[in-house]
Structure formats: structure tokens, C-alpha cells
Amino acid sequence: MVKRVAIIGSGNWGSAIARNIGYSTLQHKDTFVSEVKMWVYEEIINGEKLSEIINSRHENIKYLPGKKLPENIVAVTDLVETCKDADYLIFVVPHQFVTGLCNQLKGKIKLTAQGVSMIKGLALNDGSKNGIHLITDEIKSILNIRCSVLMGANLAHEVAEDQFCEATIGYNGSDIEEEIVLKKLFHRDSFRITVVKDANTVELCGALKNVVAVAAGISDGLGYGDNTKAAIIRLGLMEITKFVEKFFPPSNLRTFFQSCGVADLVTTCYGGRNRKLGMAFAKSDKDIKTLEKEVLNGQSAQGVCTAEEVATMLKNTNSQNEFPLFMGVDKVCRREIKPEDLIEHLKNHPEHD
């Protein structure tokens, strides 16, 4: 049976991956239905509906201008219509929308459907457990489906230009056929997939690296050089590793060597929104909201809220001292400590004992 794929989301990253998925489904007609519905949150662009622009001109002129989408990608504004007969639901929306979207889909999708989350964030519990859980757990629990993740060093516009890159799929199932299908859906000549059976680690790498990127930006903003930044990236990686091993075991150390791990971390710490915000923050005394408006055109930097969520969990479990970088980023973002103090705290990192 050929599988039907639906994409939930059509922003920058959603449109870039839709391009890849469109080509993959065309290439593997024995495995996938070629038509891929993509849920679009309707917007009016210069008097035209975004969904109609995509379906007539095959280009998302707002979020991925200049890049043609294959014609088998069909924009749909009705979420249930997009997803109801899909075998694969690809989630690629800002993380604050996941719960609402899943609630709309509840009971209206195939029982055998499975999800793939491309969302780099965490979900905050409403006081119930230690503080946080995974976005995929949110999806799984509301929709009662399996859910894999895809993470990696994947700046959307470079993916859309078919520049060579890698990504990691975290798949915890035991069905080898299913694993092959999943890889086939994303793997292309210039977009190379490795599948690992360590989905929690893959997902957490994607979320936590944004906190480290804020710290790297702070270091850049303070005028520190390459050595200090390297130390911050490495200490950040050690905290990511420790956090996953402590709160979401079991975890395979080799997963941190995948694209979702070191590669995404490095890319984000040298480019990306979170680094940019950290840098601006260290150079001024403005608050996060103001700087998001000024330097990110109002987009939010995920790392700041992820740091807050992580700090909550660390406080609840009395683990603050083990994670001076994570805690420091949260404190700096609240202006409880000076940016310079973050660097001072790292000089006494437990890693050096």
C-alpha cells in the first residue's frame, strides 16, 4: 500500500522540507502517493490568499520566496482535510501551536497514522511533573499515534538550494520496513539521513542547543574570541549530554555525534537567531521582547523560553549546580545577573573538577 503524506505547517522550514518531500514522493511512486497536502495558515499577501498563490504559482512567496515547490505539493487551509487520510503527519509549526492543532485533529485521523516532528522546542507541564516534557510526547498523548523526529544542521534556505547537508531521524520502532520508508521520505542526494533508535536524545539535542546558542551570542557580544566560544559550545554540549542522560535515559552517547547533535549545535552557535539575540542582549540593557522586535523582526528566539523551561526543571529537581550554563542563560535573560557573570560562572564549571 502506498503511503499518503501530509505536512502540517508552511513557514520557512515547512516550505523547504515540503520541496524535498514533494520530490521524494514523486521519485518513489511505489512507496508514496505523489499528492502531498500541506496545511497552510491562511494569510493575505498583497490582496491574494497565500494558499492560492502556492497552488497557482507553486511558490511560498512569503516564507520561501524564489524557490519553486514541486506541483504535487498542494496547499490546503483546512487542517482536518489535510490530515484525515494521511499515513504520515509531518509537524513543522512553532511549538506553541502543537497542542491546539493536535486537539483539532483528535479522532479525525487514521488510527495507523504516525507523526514525524521537526519542531525544536520543549513543552512545559502545567505543574504536574518536574517541569518539561517533549513535543512528541504531547503529539503522542493527544493523538494516540507513534511519533518520530527529524533534527539536524538544516538552515532552511540552504536546504531549499539543495546544498549538501545531513539530518538525523530518531525512530524508536522495531519495524525495519517502516524505518526504510521513513528514511526514503526524506533522504535525497543533497539531504543525507541517518536513522538512530534514540528519538528522545535526537529531540532534546534540537531543543537544548538553542540555549547554548544564546550563551555563544553573549560571548560574541562581550567581545570574547574563538577560545571562549569553543569552551562555551563544549560546556553546552556537556550539559546537553548530562541533561539527557539524567532526565531522559536511556541515551546513546553516539547520538550526540549525529547531525542533530554537534553539527546542529555548532551551526546554531555560529549563525541563527538565538546567537543573534544573545549578542544583542550582551551589548545593550534592553529586554528580550524589545530586542526580538529590533533584531529579529518580531520573531521569537526559542532559546530564551527553552532556557526558562529547563531552569524550572533544574530548580524543581535541585540540580542547578550541575548546569551552570543553562541556569546562567536563564538568569542573564531575566537580567538577574550581568552577561559577564555568565562567563565567570563557567570558569568554575563542575566539568573542571
Place this chain on the structure above:
Amino acid sequence: MVKRVAIIGSGNWGSAIARNIGYSTLQHKDTFVSEVKMWVYEEIINGEKLSEIINSRHENIKYLPGKKLPENIVAVTDLVETCKDADYLIFVVPHQFVTGLCNQLKGKIKLTAQGVSMIKGLALNDGSKNGIHLITDEIKSILNIRCSVLMGANLAHEVAEDQFCEATIGYNGSDIEEEIVLKKLFHRDSFRITVVKDANTVELCGALKNVVAVAAGISDGLGYGDNTKAAIIRLGLMEITKFVEKFFPPSNLRTFFQSCGVADLVTTCYGGRNRKLGMAFAKSDKDIKTLEKEVLNGQSAQGVCTAEEVATMLKNTNSQNEFPLFMGVDKVCRREIKPEDLIEHLKNHPEHD
């Protein structure tokens, strides 16, 4: 018994670490003799002897201008005089000089002396084994002493400015007191040391990362973006790991997370000579020697000869196919393949199977 330290080398990195060692020995007078002799290869700078400049003005005006050395660092031009009564011999010279210097010292040092190598390179066998061995093995076999290594993300001029950074000591001994002394010699408020008992891995990380940096430079020179560079850094890290595990076991995976591993790799791939040379190489059709003159003021880029040494070993052991990045860098540097072909080869890396 207080220990006497000698530094063999007084270039950029040698002078920067001499500054740190000078302060550490002053700080820990119960552990070290404050006077530290530093062997200087004599040069005439504007009519004055470099050794005399260092001893009168306490500054290496040629290799680390503008940074004062503590007065307990004493420049000595006689190698045996520098080392004969030392308990610690710190090797910080270009790797091609190691054999000659060790031969001069043979039989003229304390029997209980031990070495610390800060040299990031490999030694080529004269046809005997598979191709390469470690610099520390060279030191050990000629001088019949133990030898640790210190590696990390340590650009010399930033270390000399006391910017916060980390380094890794690889120490394979079992004497905990000795380990503490070794750490004390280097550890400072802004230069944080972690000691690991996996010296071969630490040393190999320091040498092999230069090959990856040439590849990163090639990618930059070809105009590829962050995703591609991240993939190259990651695939390079995977090849470093595999190389160490295959040819120099046992190796602890956690060592690659130390400053000698990911941190030094990242720093070198974003800055540093080897990246610079790779970039220039991809943009022109000149040969390595010419480019070393033009873009590195005649300094050599270690990564090119390390790639050649590694390629020799891989050919001798019929392992070429497992290391397409290492092999590719060597072939590009010989102009056997085009720079673009390196990226094409990486698209079919065994990591993606």
C-alpha cells in the same frame, strides 16, 4: 621535592604557555621551582639577540609581541643546559624538529624526567609499520621517559590575553599525586584543565582535526553555506573517531567531547591556518607551496602533511573507503581531484548507509 620545569620552544604558542607556566610556578612555590628555563632558537631581531631581548625586556617581540612574560621565565639558547636538571620537559616546537632535539638530549636529562607534548602533528614511520606513529612515541622511545600531552581549543594570542578557555591533558599514568602536579602546572583561573586517561586519543584529536579544517576551508572557498560546513565538521569528527578506534585502541568516546576534541575541531574549522589554506586552494589553481607563501607568509599548514601521512596509512591498510574525507583532502591537495569532488564524495559517506 619541588619540581623543575623546562620549556622546549619559544614560538607563538610556546611563549603563550610560558607565560601561564611562569605564573603557575610562582603561585605554587611548594610544588615548583620558580625559575623556568625556556629553550630559544637564537635569532637576530633588528641587531639584537632574541634570547637577550626576552631576558632583558621579558617579551618575545617576534612571536608574541605586546605580552609580558613573567620574569622567572629565562631564555636559554643551549638545549641541554635548558633541560638537564628538569623534571618536566614541555615540548612546544614544530613537529619536524622533535627527533633532532630529542637526539641531542639523549642521555643528558634526569632519568625520572617526564615530557608533556603540546605538538599537534604525527610522525611518519620510515616504512616500518603502517605509516604513522605519535609524536609522544617518538619522544618516549628516544629519551626513554613517560610523556603526556596537552591539547585544546587554544589560539595562542587569546591565551596570552587571559581569555577564558579550556584544555585537555592526556595522562596515562596511575600516580594520582603526579596527576595533580601536572594539572597544577597548567590550570589557571582563565585556562581550565581537564585530565583524561586517554592520551593517545587526546593527541590524535589534535593532529587529525587539521585535516578536517582543510576540508572546511575548501567548502568555504567553494561558497557553500553553514549546513555543508556543519556536515563536513561532523563527518570529519566521525572519521577522527573511527581512525582512533581502529588504529590506536582503546579509546574512550567521552574524550572526543573534551576541549581537545569537538572544541578544538570547531575552532580550527572556523579560524586557523588550515582552513585559510583550504579556502585559498579551492579558489585558485596554485599549488600548496605557493599558497603557503601567499596566504600564510610562508608558514606551513600542518593539515596538508597530516592528510598525506594519514592517506599513506589508510592505503597501507586498505581502509581508504571508510575515510572519504581524509582521503579526499589528500587528493585535493595533490590536485588529483577537483575541490568540488570532495563534496561529491562526502554525499556517499559510509556514515549515511
